[in-house]
Amino acid sequence: MVKKIAHIGVATQSIAAASEVYEALGMTIGRVEEVEDQQVRVVLIEVGESAVELLEATDPASPIARFIEKRGEGIHHIAFEVDDIEKHLELLRSRGVELIDTVSGKGVHGAAVAFIHPRGAGGVLIELCERSKGGDA
Numbered sequence: 001m002v003k004k005i006a007h008i009g010v011a012t013q014s015i016a017a018a019s020e021v022y023e024a025l026g027m028t029i030g031r032v033e034e035v036e037d038q039q040v041r042v043v044l045i046e047v048g049e050s051a052v053e054l055l056e057a058t059d060p061a062s063p064i065a066r067f068i069e070k071r072g073e074g075i076h077h078i079a080f081e082v083d084d085i086e087k088h089l090e091l092l093r094s095r096g097v098e099l100i101d102t103v104s105g106k107g108v109h110g111a112a113v114a115f116i117h118p119r120g121a122g123g124v125l126i127e128l129c130e131r132s133k134g135g136d137a
C-alpha cells in the first residue's frame with residue numbers, strides 16, 4: 001500500500017542557502033545527514049504529514065550533481081511511503097515498469113529506498129521508501 005507523499009526532493013547547490021526560505025516561513029530545518037549510497041547530504045524539513053527534502057551533492061559524480069548540471073536546481077523527485085518496498089518492486093517488475101533500483105538501498109534515517117525510472121512515469125522520478133522498523137524517522 002502507498003501511504004502518503006513522504007517528501008518532495010529538491011536538488012540544491014547548497015542546503016544552507018536553500019534552507020533560508022523555509023526558515024523564513026517558520027519551518028523547522030532538520031539535522032543534515034549524509035547518504036553515502038547516493039553521494040548526497042540531505043536535510044528534511046517537515047510539513048504536516050510530509051516533508052521537503054533538500055539534497056546537496058558530496059561528489060561531482062553524484063546523481064544530484066549530474067541533475068543540476070543538466071537541468072539546474074529544482075524539484076528532483078517525489079517520494080511515496082510504502083508499507084512493503086520489496087513487494088512493490090516485485091509488482092512493478094512484473095508489470096514491466098522500468099526501475100532504476102531493482103532492490104532497495106539505504107536512505108535518510110535508515111529508510112529502505114528505491115527509485116522508479118522517470119521514462120515511464122511522465123518524466124517524474126519516483127522514490128519509494130519504507131521507514132525503518134523501530135527507527136526514529
Ligand code: ZN
Nearest residue numbers: 009053079127
Ligand atoms: Zn528522497
